[in-house]
Amino acid sequence: MRFQTPLVPGRLIRRYKRFLADVELDSGDVITAHCANPGAMLGLKDEGLRVWLEPNDDPRRKLNYGWRLAELPGGHWAGIDTAVPNRVVKEALLARALPALAAYGTVRPEVKYGQKSRVDFLLSEPGLPDAYVEVKNVHLRRDGDWAEFPDSVTTRGARHLQELSDMVAQGHRAVMLYVVQRTDCARFRLAGDIDPAYAAAFDRALTAGVEMMCHGCTISQDGVILAEMLPIPAVTADVT
Structure with missing residues (x-):
């Protein structure tokens, strides 16, 4: 997935009201950017953080910038926009670049299932x-090279795990795919201290037959691409 327009750099002043961020551009101008991320963003919203914004001239948008990347120590990057993983996964699925799911030729996004939910992707093949x-x-x-999920309590996420379990019970495949949008992580685990209920729901879903997968990303100022699989511990609810 390539960004539509070249990104411009700046320094974060503050992130507030969940979806807004004030940024001082390298030009000295101070602007407000859309922050497409409702999460806690622990460690990614500190004042002075080097950030990269995508400008737009769309008259339908209230803000002319969207916050896309955070620059991390050691030449690493973190993606900020939570919609990006779905876009990069869709590209990978259509290109049959996900080995575990490469046999599926039909990819349908946002299909209704469960109780008032929409699955991100429904894959089918005769x-x-x-x-x-x-x-x-x-x-x-937070620690070493561990990527963790979630960064805040997510009852919706726990519901998704149950709905995937229900699909397995009906004879379908069900996959929870975690996409790590930062380049300084090599492993994945659950943040059970942040949301114990989600960690417990993960273990129940795993026992029910839901397939748990995790992929990293290649991130640059040009775009974001799905990268290699990252290991997930066999049991994660007890990891703290």
């Missing part, structure tokens, strides 16, 4: 069980 795929954005890092 002779194969349908595959229900949910995608979660991951960009919390």
Whole structure:
């Protein structure tokens, strides 16, 4: 997934009201950018953080900039926009670049299922069980090279795990795909101290037959591409 317009750099002044961020551009101008991220953004909203914004001239948008990347120590990057993982996963699915799901030729996004939910992707192929795929954005890092999810309590996320379990019970495949939108992580685990209920729901879903997958990303000022699989511990609810 390539950004539509070249990104411009600046320094974060503050992130507030969940979806707004004030940024001082390198030009000295201070602007307000859209922050497409409702999460806690732990470690990614500090004053002075080097950030990269995507400008737009769309008259339908209230803000002329969208916050896309945060520049991290050691030449690493973190993606801020939580909609990006779905876009990069869709590209990978259509290109059959996800080995575990490459057999599926039909990719349908946002299909109704469960109780008033929409699965991110429903995959189908003659002779194969349908595959229900949910995608979660991951960009919390607190310790070593561990990526963690979630960064705040998510009852919606726990519900998705139950709905995927229900699909397995009906004879379908179900996949929870975690996409780590930062380049300084090599492993994945659950943040059970932040949301114990989600960690417990993860273990129940795993026991029920939901397939748990995690992929990293290649991130640059040009765009974001799905990268290699990252390991997930067999049991995560007890990891703190």
